[in-house]
Amino acid sequence: MESVQSKDASVVTILDPKFKYEVAREPGGENIKYCFQCGTCTSGCKVAELDRKYNPRKIIRMVILGMRERVLASDFIWLCATCYTCHERCPQDVRIPEVMNALKNIAVREGYIHPAFRAQAELIAGNGRLYEVDELANERRTDWGLREIPQGSPEVAEIFGMTGLADLLSGGAGGTS
Ligand code: SF4
Ligand code: SF4
Incomplete structure (x- = not known):
């Protein structure tokens, strides 16, 4: 260099x-x-x-x-x-x-993840989807005859683990200038 x-x-x-x-x-x-x-x-x-x-x-x-x-x-x-x-x-x-x-x-x-993309990835890792389906939303779904959507997704968490995404999100330099 x-x-x-x-x-x-x-x-x-x-x-x-x-x-x-x-x-x-x-x-x-x-x-x-x-x-x-x-x-x-x-x-x-x-x-x-x-x-x-x-x-x-x-x-x-x-x-x-x-x-x-x-x-x-x-x-x-x-x-x-x-x-x-x-x-x-x-x-x-x-x-x-x-x-x-x-x-x-x-x-x-290298550990440089744009904060907006990091936030999206963390949401998907935690919820299994981009948007959290909270208790209120699930109550509405029940009223409408729809099944409840569970919090989190073990399958998505496993994919994050297998691909190394979970490690990338938890470590590294983080953020961008
Ligand atoms: S560089 Fe500009 S024109 Fe090219 S794909 Fe990206 S947004 Fe589109
Ligand atoms: S300046 Fe853009 S359009 Fe021109 S050769 Fe390079 S990449 Fe292609």
Whole structure:
């Protein structure tokens, strides 16, 4: 790895020249090195239009430059709506939404999980579903002749355990910048 001092002496960016190879080895990231920075992806991205912080061309550039920690600890890699508009238009078949998935997968393994996704995963782990079905809701269900829905789901908890998701949620660096 290489440290680069920016103009602002307080900011040091650690560059990892192998990061692009790491992303290219990850399922979905295989074509990242084909990007020639035309910007077509960003110009047609609805998320980028709404939030300037999100710029798929720039994210790919940051990966190629080796800005590993800056990318993995960011919240912008989580903003892609996976609409595939850029995928249809990219002249280099970089497959940006899949690259974003590859980055998210690496980020999660490193302990960087966006708080919103962490909260959703914890709800699913605890309830077996995204929304808790409380006592009141179950009383209503009974009134309507529907069966009660149990709290929690051992099957979902087992899947979280088998896939390592439970460990990822309980440990790691957590959060994003
Ligand atoms: S459209 Fe494709 S080649 Fe152009 S900047 Fe985006 S990812 Fe790179
Ligand atoms: S897939 Fe993601 S990066 Fe591509 S246009 Fe849609 S939101 Fe933007």
